[in-house]
Amino acid sequence: MTEANSKPEGNLKSGSALERTYVSGQFVCTGEVGPPKESSFHHVEMYGNGMKGRVDAINLTDNQTAVTRLSSWAAAVKLVMMGLEPNLQMVCRDRNRLAMQSDLLGAYAHGVRNVLCLSGDHQAFGNHPGCKGVYDVDSIQLIGMVKKLRDEGCFECGEECKNNPKFFIGCVENPFGDPFEFRAVRLEKKIEAGADFVQTQCILDMERFERFMEMVRERGLHKRIYISPGLMPVKSPKMARYMQHGVPGMLVSEEFCQYLETAPNGKIGALDLTVDYVKRCQQMEGVAGVHIMAVAWEEVVPLVVQKAGLLPRPFAAFHDNPAPISDEIKALWKKSGVDNYIPELA
Amino acid sequence: MIVAEGKPVEKILEMLAPYKKVLIAGCRGCVTVCLTGGEKEVGILASQIRMARSKDGNPIEILEQTEERQCDAEYNAKFLENVGKVDAIVSLACGIGIQYLGEKYPLTPIYPGVNTLMLGANIDVGRWEERCFACGDCVLDKTGGICPIARCSKSLLNGPCGGSQFGKCEVSAPVKEDIPCGWQLIYDRLSALGQLDKMSEIIPAKNWLRAKGPRTYVREDLTLDRS
Numbered sequence: 191m192t193e194a195n196s197k198p199e200g201n202l203k204s205g206s207a208l209e210r211t212y213v214s215g216q217f218v219c220t221g222e223v224g225p226p227k228e229s230s231f232h233h234v235e236m237y238g239n240g241m242k243g244r245v246d247a248i249n250l251t252d253n254q255t256a257v258t259r260l261s262s263w264a265a266a267v268k269l270v271m272m273g274l275e276p277n278l279q280m281v282c283r284d285r286n287r288l289a290m291q292s293d294l295l296g297a298y299a300h301g302v303r304n305v306l307c308l309s310g311d312h313q314a315f316g317n318h319p320g321c322k323g324v325y326d327v328d329s330i331q332l333i334g335m336v337k338k339l340r341d342e343g344c345f346e347c348g349e350e351c352k353n354n355p356k357f358f359i360g361c362v363e364n365p366f367g368d369p370f371e372f373r374a375v376r377l378e379k380k381i382e383a384g385a386d387f388v389q390t391q392c393i394l395d396m397e398r399f400e401r402f403m404e405m406v407r408e409r410g411l412h413k414r415i416y417i418s419p420g421l422m423p424v425k426s427p428k429m430a431r432y433m434q435h436g437v438p439g440m441l442v443s444e445e446f447c448q449y450l451e452t453a454p455n456g457k458i459g460a461l462d463l464t465v466d467y468v469k470r471c472q473q474m475e476g477v478a479g480v481h482i483m484a485v486a487w488e489e490v491v492p493l494v495v496q497k498a499g500l501l502p503r504p505f506a507a508f509h510d511n512p513a514p515i516s517d518e519i520k521a522l523w524k525k526s527g528v529d530n531y532i533p534e535l536a
Numbered sequence: 537m538i539v540a541e542g543k544p545v546e547k548i549l550e551m552l553a554p555y556k557k558v559l560i561a562g563c564r565g566c567v568t569v570c571l572t573g574g575e576k577e578v579g580i581l582a583s584q585i586r587m588a589r590s591k592d593g594n595p596i597e598i599l600e601q602t603e604e605r606q607c608d609a610e611y612n613a614k615f616l617e618n619v620g621k622v623d624a625i626v627s628l629a630c631g632i633g634i635q636y637l638g639e640k641y642p643l644t645p646i647y648p649g650v651n652t653l654m655l656g657a658n659i660d661v662g663r664w665e666e667r668c669f670a671c672g673d674c675v676l677d678k679t680g681g682i683c684p685i686a687r688c689s690k691s692l693l694n695g696p697c698g699g700s701q702f703g704k705c706e707v708s709a710p711v712k713e714d715i716p717c718g719w720q721l722i723y724d725r726l727s728a729l730g731q732l733d734k735m736s737e738i739i740p741a742k743n744w745l746r747a748k749g750p751r752t753y754v755r756e757d758l759t760l761d762r763s
Contacts, residue, residue, distance in 0.1 A: 282690070283690070287741065309690060309692065309697040309698070311699070311706070312689050312690060312699065312706055312707045312710070314689075314707050314710040314711055315706075315709075315710050319710065323689075323690065325690045325691050325692065326741070326742075326744065327741045328690070328692040328693055328694050329692075329694075329697075330693075330694040330695075330738060331693070331694070331740065331741040334738070334740075334741075335741070346741060362698065363698070364698030364699075366698075366701070367696065367697070367698045367699065367700050367701060368696070368700050368701050368702060368703065368717070368720060369696070369700075369720060369723045369724075372695060372696070372723055372735060375695075375735055375736055376694075376695050376696075378736070379694060379695065379736060379738055382738060383738060391698055436709070437709075438699045438701055438704070438706035438708070438709050439697075439698045439699040439700070439701050439706055440701075
């Protein structure tokens with residue numbers, strides 16, 4: 191288990207399991223848990239245990255879609271206490287640089303080693319649309335701030351920070367955002383600012399992602415940053431169609447929608463498609479891993495990971511073997527009709 | 537210019553409920569140009585209030601006066617005579633004018649007849665759009681003459697977020713109105729100018745102290761020695 195104030199070994203920047211896996215050259219696999227809208231760790235524990243030993247790190251989203259939820263850092267600390275490795279998401283919408291740095295110090299002191307820096311969905315999307323969005327710094331400036339803390343041992347203002355946090359720094363990029371040609375340039379800006387790894391917006395249009403990767407390779411960015419495309423098992427064809435038309439910043443290919451629509455079993459089809467995308471990503475030059483973001487369907491991550499042949503994880507959960515699947519998770523599988531997807535787990 | 541919208545008459549009637557004689561003060565500056573607080577709008581509002589109060593059997597006397605600017609002491613002095621005759625003032629100037637006129641006559645209550653909205657331009661007949669945030673540290677040299685602070689919903693300084701698509705800001709969806717992505721506009725302009733390399737430059741975190749009040753601007757070369 192990561193000690194609260196341990197120094198990273200050797201040339202490692204943070205010493206996190208996630209960093210070790212990327213550095214080792216093995217194909218990385220991360221999962222994601224959205225903290226609940228209640229003051230309870232139940233969901234975090236349940237999904238976290240399901241992913242234990244099956245992923246290299248687990249993202250904790252930060253008030254995703256601008257909806258108030260249990261704080262990402264508190265959920266991240268909970269995972270540390272459970273012997274799991276969190277990837278702390280931090281958005282620029284809700285905190286100024288004072289609060290961000292303060293949360294980074296606290297999270298690091300609790301053993302959190304990875305941080306993912308994002309702008310965050312605009313507050314107008316969420317359940318407090320009239321709230322004041324902060325955006326004191328943007329995601330690129332946030333990356334720079336985390337790097338300055340780590341590499342220069344000082345705060346954004348330049349003041350010294352003793353026992354400075356040494357995070358493995360993540361960023362995101364959206365290959366489906368516009369201007370498309372700028373997306374690789376933006377990733378390069380994030381690399382320049384200090385990002386070590388990138389997780390992309392979920393890829394529901396493989397062709398467009400391949401074009402994005404071409405731009406990335408042209409600029410040689412894949413040699414400067416670890417790239418994990420986000421992959422989302424989409425629960426229903428209806429949801430895929432909704433995302434195709436109703437979610438800003440997303441593109442969903444016809445191929446994707448039609449696959450789900452014509453699959454004999456939509457839920458199984460969704461898992462199969464995700465597994466297929468994992469394999470396609472593994473073949474792509476410059477892709478270092480996958481980030482499986484099963485939004486509101488977290489219980490299927492263990493199924494996808496195993497079916498895609500991503501087990502065992504090399505450094506995951508501090509060398510633990512995959513944990514037994516709880517009855518609660520199995521009940522959720524049954525509810526979605528995916529309980530026999532991997533018979534030996536059922 | 538400063539763009540303002542008139543407050544609903546019902547709101548103004550609520551504010552004026554205790555009074556029998558009021559002055560509606562207009563301004564010939566920005567609010568006249570955006571057709572919210574000039575002489576004409578003063579007259580219309582005065583009629584609306586008179587009629588509403590008469591209908592309620594509670595008539596009100598209203599004086600009307602419009603001067604060059606309410607953000608200037610010399611013009612506000614011209615309201616002296618009328619202010620002396622009334623119980624309260626409704627100002628149709630921007631938030632600056634309302635306050636500055638109120639400062640001139642501190643013993644007479646003053647009420648806002650408008651909501652001050654933005655620093656904007658008159659894009660088309662009846663349409664105004666925000667262009668400047670008065671942040672105190674202009675970055676237009678870096679962004680092709682288009683302001684990311686005012687025109688990006690998140691005031692990002694280093695390019696569009698992941699929610700920019702087909703030229704639109706992600707906020708277009710929840711507010712159900714097409715908002716152009718400010719950074720797409722910047723990208724297009726820089727591209728047309730052959731200055732796309734500026735998109736690669738990292739702009740450091742902003743000093744918001746200059747953007748947040750209360751701010752004062754002093755020009756020593758213009759100040760008078762009052763000693």
